[in-house]
Amino acid sequence: xxxxxKTVDFEPKRNTFGHVARRLGGDKPAxxxxxxxxxxxxxxxxxxxxxxxxxxxxxxLAKTAVHMDDWYKPLDPRQYYxxxxxxxxxxxxxAVERNFTFAEDRGLIEKLSADARTNVAxxxxxxxxxxxxSNMNMTEITQRGYGAAVTAPCIFSAGDHLGMAxxxxxxGLELDGQTGASLDKAKxxxxxxxxxxxxxxxxxxxxxxxxxxxxxxxxxxxxxxxLFDFAYKGADAAWREGAITIAxxxxxxxxxxxxxxxxxxxxxxxxxxxxxxxxxxxxxxxxHWIERAVEAALPLSVALLGDEGKAARAACDxxxxxxxxxxxxx
Amino acid sequence: MKQIASLxxxxxxEARPIxxxxxxxxxxxxxxxxxxxIKIDCDDELVVNRASVEERLGRxxxxxxxxxxxxxxxxxxxxxxxxxxxxxxx
Numbered sequence: 001x002x003x004x005x006k007t008v009d010f011e012p013k014r015n016t017f018g019h020v021a022r023r024l025g026g027d028k029p030a031x032x033x034x035x036x037x038x039x040x041x042x043x044x045x046x047x048x049x050x051x052x053x054x055x056x057x058x059x060x061l062a063k064t065a066v067h068m069d070d071w072y073k074p075l076d077p078r079q080y081y082x083x084x085x086x087x088x089x090x091x092x093x094x095a096v097e098r099n100f101t102f103a104e105d106r107g108l109i110e111k112l113s114a115d116a117r118t119n120v121a122x123x124x125x126x127x128x129x130x131x132x133x134s135n136m137n138m139t140e141i142t143q144r145g146y147g148a149a150v151t152a153p154c155i156f157s158a159g160d161h162l163g164m165a166x167x168x169x170x171x172g173l174e175l176d177g178q179t180g181a182s183l184d185k186a187k188x189x190x191x192x193x194x195x196x197x198x199x200x201x202x203x204x205x206x207x208x209x210x211x212x213x214x215x216x217x218x219x220x221x222x223x224x225x226x227l228f229d230f231a232y233k234g235a236d237a238a239w240r241e242g243a244i245t246i247a248x249x250x251x252x253x254x255x256x257x258x259x260x261x262x263x264x265x266x267x268x269x270x271x272x273x274x275x276x277x278x279x280x281x282x283x284x285x286x287x288h289w290i291e292r293a294v295e296a297a298l299p300l301s302v303a304l305l306g307d308e309g310k311a312a313r314a315a316c317d318x319x320x321x322x323x324x325x326x327x328x329x330x
Numbered sequence: 331m332k333q334i335a336s337l338x339x340x341x342x343x344e345a346r347p348i349x350x351x352x353x354x355x356x357x358x359x360x361x362x363x364x365x366x367x368i369k370i371d372c373d374d375e376l377v378v379n380r381a382s383v384e385e386r387l388g389r390x391x392x393x394x395x396x397x398x399x400x401x402x403x404x405x406x407x408x409x410x411x412x413x414x415x416x417x418x419x420x
Contacts, residue, residue, distance in 0.1 A: 007362065007364065007369075008364075009362045009363055009364070010363045010364060010365060011363055012363065029346055029349075029350075031343060031346060031347070032343045076388075077388050078388050078389065079387070079388040079389075
């Protein structure tokens with residue numbers, strides 16, 4: 001008897017959902033990212049107009065001054081949806097855990113000089129409040145924004161900021177022998193230290209910004225590109241001989257910035273490229289918020305580095321160059 | 331007679347960008363769909379280019395990662411940092 005192995009070709013009857021197929025221009029296999037993103041935004045059949053903002057519907061295109069024909073144009077180049085995002089962050093967090101274990105085993109934080117400890121306590125730990133504020137902003141964009149292509153990565157970004165606030169807090173706990181005393185002090189610095197007040201004013205002013213895309217520009221090109229880049233890249237000298245230790249413990253932040261920057265740049269670029277009107281609006285916002293962020297970084301640069309603001313201005317130039325590369329006039 | 335180079339990959343979300351890249355880069359590739367897997371045949375050789383996969387994946391991709399979704403292959407393997415190739419040439 002001979003056995004003949006036969007294979008049967010199974011053509012899938014359909015490859016994806018109808019609404020995704022219409023976007024792809026035909027029934028093609030779609031990625032999970034596309035299926036989890038395209039046309040997910042609720043667009044019709046709302047029952048009650050909100051009482052708190054009766055001139056607008058819940059999801060209203062008029063909640064920002066910029067206009068897009070299609071808010072699914074600014075897609076995420078990282079193609080993050082729930083699973084890919086969590087897998088990527090879990091991997092990054094593994095490195096964080098390893099770095100903290102290493103720093104603890106070697107007593108890297110204990111060995112820091114008094115000078116370095118003072119500067120970390122004053123210059124680095126209050127960043128947890130800035131991250132919390134950034135978390136608020138990204139959450140606000142998620143709830144006021146339009147189109148899952150933009151709002152979904154925003155809630156991921158909000159989660160990232162909470163995570164980074166936790167990493168900063170853990171550095172504080174390493175510093176104070178797990179008592180939390182340094183975190184209370186960091187709150188005092190955030191509330192009363194003159195060097196921090198411009199940064200606090202900046203983030204508190206963004207809290208009341210109602211135009212969600214302006215808030216997006218303020219957060220990504222102002223707070224992220226100037227303040228956070230200054231703090232995590234430009235301020236190394238402030239941590240004295242602890243610069244390498246802090247760089248290692250904040251590795252997550254550099255990885256995150258490089259990666260999230262890819263997405264936020266793409267969104268800003270796409271929206272600005274849509275029309276001259278958008279470009280003018282976004283350019284104006286970028287200019288305004290980058291300047292506000294530089295104002296906030298200057299006193300920190302002077303207080304922590306004693307450099308007459310050189311590091312803050314370097315962060316400013318980098319942010320402006322970045323904005324120009326996105327096609328903005330700043 | 332032409333010899334067939336072939337790759338059989340899982341039919342899932344991780345493999346889809348690779349499948350797309352293969353079909354885009356190998357004009358003469360023939361596809362056979364099976365339950366949960368896809369067999370791609372091509373005369374003489376079949377190439378997977380890193381750049382094409384990265385373009386579809388939205389992140390950096392190491393050709394070695396193909397092993398996570400690779401079920402079976404036919405042909406001599408020739409791989410470097412930029413491509414993963416199966417074929418019958420020496």
